Amino acid sequence: MNGSATYCDWVAVDWGTSALRAWAMRGHECVAEERSDKGMNSLEKSGYEAALLELVHPWLGSGPTPVLVCGMAGARQGWAEAPYRAVPCKPLAGKGVRVATADSRLSVTILPGLKQEDPADVMRGEETQIAGYLSERPNFDGVVCLPGTHSKWAEISAGEVVSFRTFMTGELFDLVARRSVLRHSTGAGWDAGAFADALADTLSRPESLGGKLFSIRAETLLHDLAPAAATARLSGLLIGAELAAARPYWLGRELIVIGAEPLATRYCEALELQGVPARHVDAETMTRAGLSAARSAAREVAE
Amino acid sequence: MNGSATYCDWVAVDWGTSALRAWAMRGHECVAEERSDKGMNSLEKSGYEAALLELVHPWLGSGPTPVLVCGMAGARQGWAEAPYRAVPCKPLAGKGVRVATADSRLSVTILPGLKQEDPADVMRGEETQIAGYLSERPNFDGVVCLPGTHSKWAEISAGEVVSFRTFMTGELFDLVARRSVLRHSTGAGWDAGAFADALADTLSRPESLGGKLFSIRAETLLHDLAPAAATARLSGLLIGAELAAARPYWLGRELIVIGAEPLATRYCEALELQGVPARHVDAETMTRAGLSAARSAAREVAE
Numbered sequence: 001m002n003g004s005a006t007y008c009d010w011v012a013v014d015w016g017t018s019a020l021r022a023w024a025m026r027g028h029e030c031v032a033e034e035r036s037d038k039g040m041n042s043l044e045k046s047g048y049e050a051a052l053l054e055l056v057h058p059w060l061g062s063g064p065t066p067v068l069v070c071g072m073a074g075a076r077q078g079w080a081e082a083p084y085r086a087v088p089c090k091p092l093a094g095k096g097v098r099v100a101t102a103d104s105r106l107s108v109t110i111l112p113g114l115k116q117e118d119p120a121d122v123m124r125g126e127e128t129q130i131a132g133y134l135s136e137r138p139n140f141d142g143v144v145c146l147p148g149t150h151s152k153w154a155e156i157s158a159g160e161v162v163s164f165r166t167f168m169t170g171e172l173f174d175l176v177a178r179r180s181v182l183r184h185s186t187g188a189g190w191d192a193g194a195f196a197d198a199l200a201d202t203l204s205r206p207e208s209l210g211g212k213l214f215s216i217r218a219e220t221l222l223h224d225l226a227p228a229a230a231t232a233r234l235s236g237l238l239i240g241a242e243l244a245a246a247r248p249y250w251l252g253r254e255l256i257v258i259g260a261e262p263l264a265t266r267y268c269e270a271l272e273l274q275g276v277p278a279r280h281v282d283a284e285t286m287t288r289a290g291l292s293a294a295r296s297a298a299r300e301v302a303e
Numbered sequence: 304m305n306g307s308a309t310y311c312d313w314v315a316v317d318w319g320t321s322a323l324r325a326w327a328m329r330g331h332e333c334v335a336e337e338r339s340d341k342g343m344n345s346l347e348k349s350g351y352e353a354a355l356l357e358l359v360h361p362w363l364g365s366g367p368t369p370v371l372v373c374g375m376a377g378a379r380q381g382w383a384e385a386p387y388r389a390v391p392c393k394p395l396a397g398k399g400v401r402v403a404t405a406d407s408r409l410s411v412t413i414l415p416g417l418k419q420e421d422p423a424d425v426m427r428g429e430e431t432q433i434a435g436y437l438s439e440r441p442n443f444d445g446v447v448c449l450p451g452t453h454s455k456w457a458e459i460s461a462g463e464v465v466s467f468r469t470f471m472t473g474e475l476f477d478l479v480a481r482r483s484v485l486r487h488s489t490g491a492g493w494d495a496g497a498f499a500d501a502l503a504d505t506l507s508r509p510e511s512l513g514g515k516l517f518s519i520r521a522e523t524l525l526h527d528l529a530p531a532a533a534t535a536r537l538s539g540l541l542i543g544a545e546l547a548a549a550r551p552y553w554l555g556r557e558l559i560v561i562g563a564e565p566l567a568t569r570y571c572e573a574l575e576l577q578g579v580p581a582r583h584v585d586a587e588t589m590t591r592a593g594l595s596a597a598r599s600a601a602r603e604v605a606e
Contacts, residue, residue: 076524084525119514120521150484150517166521167513168483175478180471181453207509207547210470211422214453218423218469221379222387244510 007059008032010066012291013052014284015073016125017041017149020051021284024059028292032059040072048079049101052108064107068096068291068298071125074110084115084122088162091131092294111294114161121166125287126152129258132289133281134159142254145271145278147263149174151242153249165249167242170263176213177234185220186234187227192269194229198236199243199270206244212237239270250276259283310362311335313369315594316355317587318376319428320344320452323354324587327362331595335362343375351382352404355411367410371399371594371601374428377413387418387425391463394434395597414597417464424469428590429455432561435592436584437462445557448574448581450566452477454545456552468552470545473566479516480537488523489537490530495572497532501539502546502573509547515540542573553579562586 008024008031015021018039024032038051052067059065074082074097082097096109113124126146134140138159146152149171154164177186202209216233219225225233243250250271255278257267264280271278311327311334318324321342327335341354355370362368377385377400385400399412416427429449437443441462449455452474457467480489505512519536522528528536546553553574558581560570567583574581 115521115525117525120518120525122521122524165514166517168479168516169513171483172475172479172513175482176471176475179478179482180474206512207544209509209512209548210472210475210541210545211468211548213471214469215423218418218425221425222418222420222423238513241510242513245512245514247510 007061008065010068010295011056011059012288012295013067013069013071013073014125014128014287014291015040015069015071015078017072020055021287022052022055023288023291024056025288025292025295028296030288040075040078043079045079048073049103049106052106053103057105060105062105065105066295066298067106067108068295069108069110070128070287070291074112074124078110080110082110082112084113087114087116087164088160089114090159091127091134091161092290092297095298096294109298111291114164116164119165121164123152123154123164123166126154126258127161128290128294129283129286130154130156130161130290131293132286132291133256133258135289135293140254140256142256143249145246145250145255145257145259145267146283147257147259147267148283153246155249155253165246167245169238169242173235173238176238177231181217182213182230182234185216185225185227185230187231189226189228189231191226191229191232195232195236195266195269196273198233199240199273202237202240203244203274206241209237209241235266236270239266243270243274250274250278255279256281258286310364311368313371313598314359314362315591315598316370316372316374316376317428317431317590317594318343318372318374318381320375323358324590325355325358326591327359328591328595328598331599333591343378343381346382348382351376352406352409355409356406360408363408365408367408369598369601370409370411371598372411372413373431373590373594373597377415377427381413383413385413385415387416390417390419390467391465392417393462394430394437394464395593395600398601399597412601414594417467419467422468424467426455426457426467426469429457429561430464431593431597432586432589433457433459433464433593434596435589435594436559436561438592438596443557443559445559446552448549448553448558448560448562448570449586450560450562450570451586456549458552458556468549470548472541472545476538476541479541480534484520485516485533485537488519488528488530488533490534492529492531492534494529494532494535498535498539498569498572499576501536502543502576505540505543506547506577509544512540512544538569539573542569546573546577553577553581558582559584561589 012023034055073079099108155162337358376382402411
């Protein structure tokens with residue numbers, strides 16, 4: 001110890017497609033946080049170190065501070081590739097990939113994502129949230145639903161991710177609501193009844209999705225459908241189609257929804273409408289818990 | 304007659320969302336054509352006359368030339384609203400909506416589209432193609448499929464459009480192929496086997512669409528899926544889902560596909576894989592035939 005106060009003893013980082021979030025950590029406690037929009041989509045390989053330093057430099061001491069990263073920074077087109085681990089496997093294990101930095105105050109490790117050979121599927125970041133949840137409930141046996149741009153459904157047993165499946169529901173919602181002809185129909189606000197009705201439509205008749213989408217536009221033109229109802233209906237149609245496809249995951253299993261608001265609550269409501277109780281757990285909290293668990297595991301190996 | 308040669312005696316116009324097409328007509332014969340990208344999406348109300356003149360001014364004599372327009376120019380946000388006619392009804396009937404122009408060489412009429420109250424649906428332009436087909440086969444009894452940005456399926460009987468349904472298949476294909484994460488997977492070329500397999504997937508299990516879409520990305524990452532196969536698979540998944548929803552339309556009916564290449568042939572192939580023979584008719588030819596039929600009907604009324 002050189003007597004100067006160390007602001008944090010490590011940094012937890014969630015580096016996604018469109019956002020970068022960093023937390024200054026003392027043990028398992030978060031003492032500060034920063035975020036920027038410098039996600040993978042807006043960065044060249046050479047830009048990652050500067051984007052990270054921009055957020056975390058006030059937290060760094062003179063010696064190297066461990067930085068533990070999950071998410072898309074580990075993709076092939078990210079900062080440095082952290083090759084996928086194949087399921088069935090524990091959500092996080094091993095040491096991750098060390099990344100060389102120009103600034104000696106950083107000691108960066110990127111955690112790998114998971115892959116499934118058949119049906120082909122991949123995740124980067126969600127495995128850390130699952131690991132966070134399992135760090136609190138190591139004996140959990142059931143299914144984790146992670147709503148988002150690319151929703152994931154993961155079957156968990158004996159501490160391992162057994163299988164998983166990804167749906168492009170969130171990305172389809174954004175594209176259709178913002179860029180398709182339905183952009184003239186959707187708007188701010190929410191209509192819970194329209195959401196529930198649309199959900200029931202595609203859950204019982206998933207093939208009706210394509211036709212029901214354009215009906216939103218036609219009902220605006222012919223029957224002055226309210227923008228809030230149009231938005232809720234679009235969301236209900238897409239989530240209903242996802243639930244129809246994910247039925248083998250949620251039927252008869254204990255179900256946890258790890259996600260951000262308001263989307264996580266919509267998934268919980270949708271599942272409750274099917275008589276399936278789902279417990280909501282905050283995604284960001286689980287990301288930090290997963291990175292903390294990985295940090296503890298790495299220190300145990302080191303000691 | 305003043306002795307100067309009249310280039311054409313009327314002008315046929317198809318004014319869509321993203322394109323404007325005009326044909327110089329002598330009776331039912333097309334003697335010249337022009338097109339531009341000045342569709343509804345790129346025009347203010349005040350810009351329509353200039354966009355039209357830009358294409359057709361070399362064809363105009365000194366007196367007023369009749370210009371017959373179908374498509375989105377008749378939408379509320381188009382040049383002048385031509386209120387929808389309600390099905391069941393003949394695809395084209397009545398005189399259309401006259402539009403005042405600053406240039407006295409133009410005498411513009413916009414043809415109305417069709418609406419269906421329940422399930423809510425609308426079309427603008429396709430009714431003219433259907434009218435074109437019926438002008439050649441007035442006793443046709445069956446179903447017309449019109450693939451495109453917004454695919455339409457219309458049930459035709461006794462010269463009338465009885466019912467119809469719209470699917471956003473083409474627009475979803477463009478959005479997903481160009482703007483979603485799958486833009487990193489899709490590419491030029493075509494893989495007929497991948498198309499047929501994907502089509503069979505969503506035709507038999509339409510709820511699988513959401514998961515199968517992301518599989519395209521995962522197979523690129525894990526198994527080096529070829530860009531041409533990714534494109535064909537995306538197309539097959541979306542067309543298969545549409546065919547699953549449109550099954551009540553195509554099962555056991557005579558079926559005509561009115562569309563442009565290569566999409567029309569893909570729909571015909573997809574239907575033939577289901578054992579359903581479909582005859583392809585060119586969309587542009589049908590548009591001109593429909594506008595010609597409307598022109599003849601208007602002259603009969605006038606004389």
